[in-house]
Amino acid sequence: MATMQFLVLRRRLVVTILALAALLLAADMGYRQYLLSIRLPPEEMFQKALAETRASSSYLYKSESTLVVDNRTTYISKIQGKWAAPDRVSITGTMINTPVDFIQIGDTSYMKDQFSGRWLTLQGNSLSQSALFVSELQPLANFDFQSITGIRYLGTEKLNGQNLRVLEITPLLKNPFLNMQFTNFKVKLWLDPIDYRIRQAYLDGNAKTGDKSKLVIQLQFFDFDKKITIAPPVS
Numbered sequence: 001m002a003t004m005q006f007l008v009l010r011r012r013l014v015v016t017i018l019a020l021a022a023l024l025l026a027a028d029m030g031y032r033q034y035l036l037s038i039r040l041p042p043e044e045m046f047q048k049a050l051a052e053t054r055a056s057s058s059y060l061y062k063s064e065s066t067l068v069v070d071n072r073t074t075y076i077s078k079i080q081g082k083w084a085a086p087d088r089v090s091i092t093g094t095m096i097n098t099p100v101d102f103i104q105i106g107d108t109s110y111m112k113d114q115f116s117g118r119w120l121t122l123q124g125n126s127l128s129q130s131a132l133f134v135s136e137l138q139p140l141a142n143f144d145f146q147s148i149t150g151i152r153y154l155g156t157e158k159l160n161g162q163n164l165r166v167l168e169i170t171p172l173l174k175n176p177f178l179n180m181q182f183t184n185f186k187v188k189l190w191l192d193p194i195d196y197r198i199r200q201a202y203l204d205g206n207a208k209t210g211d212k213s214k215l216v217i218q219l220q221f222f223d224f225d226k227k228i229t230i231a232p233p234v235s
Contacts, residue, residue: 088230145171
């Protein structure tokens with residue numbers, strides 16, 4: 001009899017827990033839908049998204065840069081990165097078909113020699129500030145604009161099971177390296193409706209050579225404010 005009572009109580013407890021979980025999930029979904037129903041003007045939405053994302057203490061990201069010519073795609077870089085405030089970044093992946101492992105801590109850079117496996121140390125060098133590697137090492141710098149000639153709200157779109165706000169921006173970039181070779185940039189941003197942080201971005205620009213080639217940069221951000229350790233490599 002005692003065993004039967006235990007099983008009945010346990011079953012009731014499980015049902016109660018599942019019911020509470022369902023209620024919490026429904027409440028969260030309802031809250032997100034409520035937030036989606038309230039939106040700022042597109043300009044304010046972008047400024048808030050940029051400020052909230054930059055205020056993060058850490059995040060993980062993925063970056064892919066490609067050159068599209070006659071519908072053929074060539075990878076410029078494909079990396080996974082980690083960033084931690086105030087000045088630590090680590091990436092691994094490929095750049096121009098070459099494996100790369102790189103760590104930046106303050107003004108010290110560590111780059112892995114792919115042939116020997118040894119780490120090279122460069123003091124007083126901050127490659128993460130270089131316009132050449134901005135997409136790979138400082139992805140948020142892709143949203144540094146001289147000006148914005150057009151911005152519009154495209155509504156919501158489901159990404160990884162979440163409804164996100166979508167903005168389309170026509171900017172003039174600050175990056176001199178990109179401006180020298182490409183023009184007519186378009187930027188598409190996916191924003192979380194609760195914290196407004198950028199979850200995904202898509203940038204493309206047309207080559208100034210007139211050969212219809214296009215630069216495409218795709219970014220994903222996740223695990224904001226999680227504990228991320230970026231330390232000097234062990235030689």
